[in-house]
Amino acid sequence: MPARNSGKKLSIVVPCYNEQESILVFYTKLDRFLKKKVFNRTAMEFIFINDGSEDNSLDIIREIAGTDRRVKYISFSRNFGKESAIYAGLEKSSGYYTAIMDVDLQDPIELLEEMFVLLDDDKTDCVAARRISRRGEPFFRSVLASLFYTIINKISRLKIAAGARDFRIMKRPMVDAILSLPEYNRFSKGLFSWIGFSVKWISYENVGRQKGNSKWSFRDLIFYSIDGIAAFSEVPLAFAAFMGIGMSFLAVGGIIFIVIRKILFGDPVSGWPSLAVIICFSGGLQLLCLGIIGQYLAKTYLETKKRPKYLIKEQNC
Ligand code: UDP
Numbered sequence: 082m083p084a085r086n087s088g089k090k091l092s093i094v095v096p097c098y099n100e101q102e103s104i105l106v107f108y109t110k111l112d113r114f115l116k117k118k119v120f121n122r123t124a125m126e127f128i129f130i131n132d133g134s135e136d137n138s139l140d141i142i143r144e145i146a147g148t149d150r151r152v153k154y155i156s157f158s159r160n161f162g163k164e165s166a167i168y169a170g171l172e173k174s175s176g177y178y179t180a181i182m183d184v185d186l187q188d189p190i191e192l193l194e195e196m197f198v199l200l201d202d203d204k205t206d207c208v209a210a211r212r213i214s215r216r217g218e219p220f221f222r223s224v225l226a227s228l229f230y231t232i233i234n235k236i237s238r239l240k241i242a243a244g245a246r247d248f249r250i251m252k253r254p255m256v257d258a259i260l261s262l263p264e265y266n267r268f269s270k271g272l273f274s275w276i277g278f279s280v281k282w283i284s285y286e287n288v289g290r291q292k293g294n295s296k297w298s299f300r301d302l303i304f305y306s307i308d309g310i311a312a313f314s315e316v317p318l319a320f321a322a323f324m325g326i327g328m329s330f331l332a333v334g335g336i337i338f339i340v341i342r343k344i345l346f347g348d349p350v351s352g353w354p355s356l357a358v359i360i361c362f363s364g365g366l367q368l369l370c371l372g373i374i375g376q377y378l379a380k381t382y383l384e385t386k387k388r389p390k391y392l393i394k395e396q397n398c
């Protein structure tokens with residue numbers, strides 16, 4: 082196996098939220114796997130981010146850190162979300178190579194070897210994983226997720242590969258590029274695509290979560306989708322404006338029609354139900370457009386406050 086990329090440090094960033102059942106299993110498997118020959122001369126660092134877990138995750142991480150000096154951890158003061166956890170991990174990572182992995186074993190550890198080998202090439206800045214199936218995931222969630230990625234690829238300049246995960250190994254310049262984007266509302270899959278660099282993809286079959294439950298409720302996923310769209314597309318705002326123009330033309334047409342009808346046929350007092358429907362429809366559209374503008378305004382408001390993306394309560398690094 083080529084050894085050009087060995088000798089440089091590999092940091093592995095692992096966000097954890099209420100993962101007491103998974104952390105030790107993940108660490109043990111990872112530790113065993115990284116004894117493989119390809120990683121022989123690679124220095125390692127594991128950065129666990131405890132994202133405000135309410136269970137025993139932090140105790141388990143502390144215990145592991147006590148036995149293995151390569152293990153670093155950061156513990157947030159509350160749950161700030163996976164995006165903030167990834168950002169914090171990237172900020173702390175000191176390796177030339179940095180990997181991001183879920184702790185629930187849904188990102189197959191075995192892929193690390195192939196990813197690492199593929200990175201041993203000057204032209205490649207990142208090797209990322211994508212699922213070619215969503216087997217084992219609730220049907221409704223898969224359909225909505227596919228719909229979301231189709232929409233965001235259409236209405237923004239981003240191209241997010243179908244099934245793309247946060248699971249990837251990046252070289253330092255790419256990590257620095259991600260860290261240079263200071264926004265508060267972070268949608269990592271969009272940011273990874275926005276910064277460019279050359280990314281190689283490897284595909285794998287979806288692996289179901291081994292322990293515990295997904296930390297994303299349906300509501301979280303909806304808000305995450307809105308965040309993604311608001312962060313990378315202005316098309317909804319244009320949609321609001323075009324709807325306004327369209328409705329205005331329709332109204333002018335309606336006025337002309339009514340005036341001509343009055344001149345030709347007099348003024349029969351009929352048609353109030355259709356009038357009521359039209360009022361409801363245009364009222365609804367106005368609220369929809371206000372809502373769209375409101376979403377962008379809310380995001381702008383949060384950005385202007387410049388609040389930190391996370392707050393640390395405890396760390397060993
Ligand atoms: N996670 C986190 N903070 C959160 C939610 C999730 O750090 O607020 C972590 C979680 O512990 C896991 C990873 O992000 O390591 C992916 O979460 P999950 O498995 O719930 O997402 P899914 O795989 O269902 O998309």
Ligand code: MG
Pocket residue numbers: 183185187290295
């Ligand atoms: Mg998962």
